Amino acid sequence: MNPLDALWEPVRIGPVQTRNRIYLPAHQVSLPPPAYGAYLAERARGGVGLIVTHGFHVHPASARAGVSPWEPAWADAVQAFVQPSKRHGVPVFVQVTHMGASGTRRTDDIDHWGAVMAPSPLPSPVHRAMPKPMEEEDIREVIAGFAATCANVQAGGGDGVEIHGSHGYLVSNFLSPYWNRRDDAWGGDTERRARLALEIGKAVRQRCGSEFVVGIKLSLDEYLGEAGTTPRETVRVVQLLEQARLFDYVCLSHTDYHQNHKLVPPQSSGETAPLAAGAAPVRAALAGRIPLLIQGSVRSIEKAAEIVQRGQSDLVGLVRAHIADPEIVRKAQQGRAEETRRCVGANQGCWRRLGQNVSCTVNPVAGRELQFGAAVVIKPPAGARRVLVIGGGPAGLKFADTAAARGHRVTLWERSGQLGGQIRKAGLLPDYASWNFLVDDLEASVRRRGVEIVLHREATAAAVAAAGADEVVVATGARWQTGGRSMFRTDRDTMAGAELPHVMDVLSALDQLPVCGRRVLIVDDNGDYLPLGLARLLAATGREVTVVTADAMLGHKLEATLDWPWLMPRVTEAGVAMRASTRVDSIAPGHAILSSTLGGAAEALAADTVVLSMQRTSEDALYHQLSARGLPVRRIGDCVAPREVDDAVLEGFREAQATA
Numbered sequence: 001m002n003p004l005d006a007l008w009e010p011v012r013i014g015p016v017q018t019r020n021r022i023y024l025p026a027h028q029v030s031l032p033p034p035a036y037g038a039y040l041a042e043r044a045r046g047g048v049g050l051i052v053t054h055g056f057h058v059h060p061a062s063a064r065a066g067v068s069p070w071e072p073a074w075a076d077a078v079q080a081f082v083q084p085s086k087r088h089g090v091p092v093f094v095q096v097t098h099m100g101a102s103g104t105r106r107t108d109d110i111d112h113w114g115a116v117m118a119p120s121p122l123p124s125p126v127h128r129a130m131p132k133p134m135e136e137e138d139i140r141e142v143i144a145g146f147a148a149t150c151a152n153v154q155a156g157g158g159d160g161v162e163i164h165g166s167h168g169y170l171v172s173n174f175l176s177p178y179w180n181r182r183d184d185a186w187g188g189d190t191e192r193r194a195r196l197a198l199e200i201g202k203a204v205r206q207r208c209g210s211e212f213v214v215g216i217k218l219s220l221d222e223y224l225g226e227a228g229t230t231p232r233e234t235v236r237v238v239q240l241l242e243q244a245r246l247f248d249y250v251c252l253s254h255t256d257y258h259q260n261h262k263l264v265p266p267q268s269s270g271e272t273a274p275l276a277a278g279a280a281p282v283r284a285a286l287a288g289r290i291p292l293l294i295q296g297s298v299r300s301i302e303k304a305a306e307i308v309q310r311g312q313s314d315l316v317g318l319v320r321a322h323i324a325d326p327e328i329v330r331k332a333q334q335g336r337a338e339e340t341r342r343c344v345g346a347n348q349g350c351w352r353r354l355g356q357n358v359s360c361t362v363n364p365v366a367g368r369e370l371q372f373g374a375a376v377v378i379k380p381p382a383g384a385r386r387v388l389v390i391g392g393g394p395a396g397l398k399f400a401d402t403a404a405a406r407g408h409r410v411t412l413w414e415r416s417g418q419l420g421g422q423i424r425k426a427g428l429l430p431d432y433a434s435w436n437f438l439v440d441d442l443e444a445s446v447r448r449r450g451v452e453i454v455l456h457r458e459a460t461a462a463a464v465a466a467a468g469a470d471e472v473v474v475a476t477g478a479r480w481q482t483g484g485r486s487m488f489r490t491d492r493d494t495m496a497g498a499e500l501p502h503v504m505d506v507l508s509a510l511d512q513l514p515v516c517g518r519r520v521l522i523v524d525d526n527g528d529y530l531p532l533g534l535a536r537l538l539a540a541t542g543r544e545v546t547v548v549t550a551d552a553m554l555g556h557k558l559e560a561t562l563d564w565p566w567l568m569p570r571v572t573e574a575g576v577a578m579r580a581s582t583r584v585d586s587i588a589p590g591h592a593i594l595s596s597t598l599g600g601a602a603e604a605l606a607a608d609t610v611v612l613s614m615q616r617t618s619e620d621a622l623y624h625q626l627s628a629r630g631l632p633v634r635r636i637g638d639c640v641a642p643r644e645v646d647d648a649v650l651e652g653f654r655e656a657q658a659t660a
């Protein structure tokens with residue numbers, strides 16, 4: 001028996017039947033209804049068994065974000081984002097939510113500026129607003145808002161709703177002994193804390209009837225110790241909810257905003273399906289009467305199958321794996337799993353863009369399904385062109401892959417002996433190996449599509465001209481500057497001493513770790529992981545490493561991707577000394593002169609090697625030479641301006657789509 005077979009069974013959820021056990025859990029993508037409909041439908045077409053939309057607010061005291069789901073007119077929007085997936089035979093449940101203590105004062109919407117509402121006056125670390133403790137009429141209004149919003153979902157053709165009772169939002173605030181300090185009918189013991197969830201369930205059932213799915217998402221553990229919701233408490237709540245016979249399924253998630261790096265853990269966390277083991281007692285409490293859904297860091301179909309086989313859950317959800325490859329299910333079903341485009345787990349296109357329209361580092365079509373759908377625009381053979389791509393980094397690979405998929409005849413020249421460019425260097429850093437997925441998967445894809453790959457090929461203007469391609473695309477990337485120019489030092493263009501032999505750029509240091517001396521000073525201007533990961537590698541060999549930045553904090557870019565709480569303790573544990581608000585005034589043999597941006601006297605720090613992680617310069621000389629010769633040439637990626645890999649992949653895709 002194929003180990004994946006257990007996944008391809010249908011599951012009954014109330015009146016609805018899913019075609020398999022994989023579902024797409026709720027995730028905010030901030031797309032207008034038609035674009036959202038296309039986004040979801042792409043995943044439906046790709047084989048997923050069930051879709052749960054992202055959360056929609058049930059009351060103005062939660063958030064408006066320009067929409068009012070509690071008003072009847074919203075049913076039209078529901079139809080627009082639900083129907084396209086239903087045409088693929090996939091049921092769609094709509095998540096309904098009130099942000100409770102985790103809400104904002106809605107200062108973006110000045111006409112509805114008001115207090116955050118929660119069971120008790122305790123601020124959440126996300127927006128740090130002190131809530132108004134809800135009074136009876138506030139609670140009644142919110143229950144009515146849930147019922148009205150769910151009725152609109154039903155009117156718009158949604159198959160069901162998922163009441164958001166997790167992540168530090170209102171329903172979970174009421175359920176939690178930490179967030180709910182009331183001693184009235186809505187708090188005090190488990191029964192009273194669960195009352196809001198039950199009253200919402202009743203109100204929704206009254207409005208929507210029994211032929212409509214009503215599920216609830218709960219936090220297994222808030223990670224607040226005995227003060228908050230614990231797995232034991234969740235089992236008690238699940239028993240209460242199940243006995244009430246109001247809900248058709250339970251979905252398990254975890255945490256509130258105190259630990260939200262655990263909600264969407266980056267790949268650097270090393271987390272894999274952290275909820276699976278704890279889910280079994282919850283599933284036992286449901287005793288097979290209603291199904292359990294779990295999700296969270298399930299990164300492969302194989303892992304989902306293992307969870308089902310172990311009886312830990314009835315359905316398993318994959319969010320980021322589906323953003324990265326909407327066809328992950330279909331490919332597994334068809335025995336084409338090796339064609340899956342894997343999520344690199346860096347959270348750059350998805351979580352970091354929360355509140356902006358979604359994107360994805362490895363899948364630039366994500367969020368643009370209305371424009372591009374799954375397929376690229378295929379050229380008829382007569383229109384095929386001979387395209388020469390110079391440079392095998394992410395931009396060049398993505399261009400080559402897309403152009404070849406469109407039917408063009410593509411040749412790729414790469415100067416080094418390996419495809420992947422600087423991403424391969426990121427993949428060398430501790431806990432960053434998953435960056436290799438991006439270039440491994442692109443390389444496998446271009447090879448499958450028959451792109452002619454020529455390694456160790458230095459591209460000169462004469463050689464490119466002689467190749468006689470119909471079109472040339474230059475993707476030669478960028479190099480690290482070695483002069484020490486800093487965006488924090490407008491008073492100078494170079495750093496005194498940067499030309500000394502013991503000073504090198506960050507990539508050279510990564511390439512030549514043994515060359516580094518015993519005491520290494522790393523100077524960072526960018527706030528990314530490269531200098532910190534390098535510091536960990538060097539510290540692991542017994543070197544004394546100090547990382548400094550003139551910025552107010554080190555690794556500031558790691559915050560928005562949720563890497564910070566996972567990685568920074570490991571940098572500390574490695575024994576790396578870190579100093580923010582620190583400038584390097586000059587470098588001399590054996591030491592550097594540092595000063596604080598906050599004032600005080602300059603000081604000397606002993607350093608046998610100084611590594612500069614400063615700015616980069618586009619490698620655009622070849623492009624300009626080819627342009628000057630009048631050749632049909634374009635440039636993409638860092639060769640245009642040094643940016644992030646997301647930009648490079650997007651540009652490679654977009655430019656290949658634009659190829660005549």
Ligand SMILES: Cc1cc2nc3c(=O)[nH]c(=O)nc-3n(C[C@H](O)[C@H](O)[C@H](O)COP(=O)(O)O)c2cc1C
Pocket residue numbers: 025026027028029053054055095164167217253263264265295296297298317318319320321350351354
């Ligand atoms: C961009 C983004 C937005 C999210 N928005 C929601 C949401 O609206 N409601 C919700 O319950 N969970 C939300 N989540 C959490 C996901 O449901 C899920 O728990 C998380 O992504 C971990 O699953 P994964 O490892 O499969 O990505 C969001 C996650 C991401 C990445």
Ligand code: SF4
Pocket residue numbers: 320321323324342343344345346347348349350351359360361362363
């Ligand atoms: S942006 Fe990154 S983490 Fe998010 S789905 Fe895409 S590859 Fe995965």
